[in-house]
Amino acid sequence: MLSTVVQHPSSYRDPSGFIFEKNETTFRQVNISYKEHFDHFIESGFYKNLCDKRLLIPHEQINQNFTGDNNYYTTLKPEKISFVSYSYEWSFDMLKDAALLTLQLMKEALDHGMILKDATPYNIQWHQGKLLFIDTLSFEIYEEVPWIAYRQFCETFLGPLLIMNYAKTPLPQLQLAWPDGIPLAVIKSLLPIRINLSFHTYLHIHLHAEISAKKQGSGNQSQKFSKQKLLNLISSLEMLVGTLKLPDHKSTWSGYYEEATQRDGYLELKKNIINRWIGKLQPEIKTAADIGANEGEFSTLLAEKNIQTLSADFDPYCINRLYAFIKSNDTKNIQPLILDISKPSPAIGVNNEERNSFIKRANADMVLALALIHHLVIGKNIPFLSVAEFFHSISKFLIIEFVPLHDEKVRFMLEQKNTTPNNYDIDNFETCFEQYFTIEKKELIGGSDRTLYLMKRD
Amino acid sequence: MILFILYIDPGSGSYLVQIIAAAVLGVVFFFRNIKLYIRSFFTRSSKKQKDNPPS
Numbered sequence: 001m002l003s004t005v006v007q008h009p010s011s012y013r014d015p016s017g018f019i020f021e022k023n024e025t026t027f028r029q030v031n032i033s034y035k036e037h038f039d040h041f042i043e044s045g046f047y048k049n050l051c052d053k054r055l056l057i058p059h060e061q062i063n064q065n066f067t068g069d070n071n072y073y074t075t076l077k078p079e080k081i082s083f084v085s086y087s088y089e090w091s092f093d094m095l096k097d098a099a100l101l102t103l104q105l106m107k108e109a110l111d112h113g114m115i116l117k118d119a120t121p122y123n124i125q126w127h128q129g130k131l132l133f134i135d136t137l138s139f140e141i142y143e144e145v146p147w148i149a150y151r152q153f154c155e156t157f158l159g160p161l162l163i164m165n166y167a168k169t170p171l172p173q174l175q176l177a178w179p180d181g182i183p184l185a186v187i188k189s190l191l192p193i194r195i196n197l198s199f200h201t202y203l204h205i206h207l208h209a210e211i212s213a214k215k216q217g218s219g220n221q222s223q224k225f226s227k228q229k230l231l232n233l234i235s236s237l238e239m240l241v242g243t244l245k246l247p248d249h250k251s252t253w254s255g256y257y258e259e260a261t262q263r264d265g266y267l268e269l270k271k272n273i274i275n276r277w278i279g280k281l282q283p284e285i286k287t288a289a290d291i292g293a294n295e296g297e298f299s300t301l302l303a304e305k306n307i308q309t310l311s312a313d314f315d316p317y318c319i320n321r322l323y324a325f326i327k328s329n330d331t332k333n334i335q336p337l338i339l340d341i342s343k344p345s346p347a348i349g350v351n352n353e354e355r356n357s358f359i360k361r362a363n364a365d366m367v368l369a370l371a372l373i374h375h376l377v378i379g380k381n382i383p384f385l386s387v388a389e390f391f392h393s394i395s396k397f398l399i400i401e402f403v404p405l406h407d408e409k410v411r412f413m414l415e416q417k418n419t420t421p422n423n424y425d426i427d428n429f430e431t432c433f434e435q436y437f438t439i440e441k442k443e444l445i446g447g448s449d450r451t452l453y454l455m456k457r458d
Numbered sequence: 459m460i461l462f463i464l465y466i467d468p469g470s471g472s473y474l475v476q477i478i479a480a481a482v483l484g485v486v487f488f489f490r491n492i493k494l495y496i497r498s499f500f501t502r503s504s505k506k507q508k509d510n511p512p513s
Contacts, residue, residue, distance in 0.1 A: 151472035199486075203479045211478070212471030223473060229480035236483050 005067050009353035016137040022066050031071040037140050046112035057134045082308050087121035088175040089338050091320035092246035098124045098131050099157035103238045114139045119153035129332035146225045155181025163190050165244040170316035184209035200240040269446045277454050289364040292372035296322040303333045312339035342380045359393050367395035374403040374410050384432035392436035398455040
């Protein structure tokens, strides 16, 4: 292989091809062994059909062998994804929609004489305002056998959704604990006993787990399985996933903006300052990350300026509501993400390289960290310097709000903690952040004692 | 084909459960479709009555 070509560390499972990077552009090589399937995928009109429906990421076909690989058939250049996210960073409804998308693709594939040979949330990414399928080489010519990816679907989509549905609580961490899918036996053990009464769940989880436990080894490939049987199986999964829901819940941060708006025009004044500062920085700012975004009030402000915005919060309910808002308004440039800064997603997989850490993936022109610092430094005891280092590693510009000790919200937090933090003052804040940034602007938000800073990475 | 099919291990349990599930679902969907047909028949006829109220 040429030295400029780097195969993606997660792209080793599928013999049909692989992802590689060349000069910071992502390509997908299609191997000669996948030729028959790829040609059918394109010539049957299936690829065009999926792109027209915005279900699959479009690509440009480049007939050039960049890798020098003997297995080369063709090269694809897919549209660029601005930020790669994983299902353990998605809200309940995002995972549910990803599951329904997978089943829809399976039905579309069968209409074109193909099937999906794998069914994992890693094949789905956020792109231009919605979740869509990215693994172009997942489709294979249908041969009247049972669905190869059935168990994978049950373990990576259905299981986590069922557990969250019955526990009535968001549990994205489960997918981080079992990144390749929660084993059926574990799913079964985590579901309540009364679930035995649910016909479709019993079929896909309980019976599935029991039979799998008794019968190990490779499947009988010669077993005929008609298209109608496969469609019945998909319909059953679709019906089951469709009924699953996570009841909305008033979390600590629900209704934050309603409360904040009542504070003497505080939100409006903050928006005015941010608008003014961003106005002067544009067009330099193309991407942003709103950290501690709640339901995305300020992300919307950035998105309206055509800034591609990652809207992150640790509250899964807030992110679920933001996702619903994006869906109903067809907002294109806000990407919702569950992120806890005190423990951002780690790197996982083979050599810790398959799924990158949040810090390695994030690279925004600007970060917005509003009304957040006191939660990190007082609430979580994270030093100013560590917070500054985190923002420095992910962004060039930083707009951050300092909330003083005598602020009503901070006083409330301190009462709860029954302690007074050392060195939590504006001078120490500035000293620590100046080790990583240059303070470009500083302005008091009228009607409060909070200060807004615009900083630039050194 | 076998090369591709085996790149994730389906396990024979998953194949067998699909065969059992498909048989059961075939029966379930057959009766469900009859139920839906009957329901739509009556819904249609009652809708027709509403559309053409007696003069």
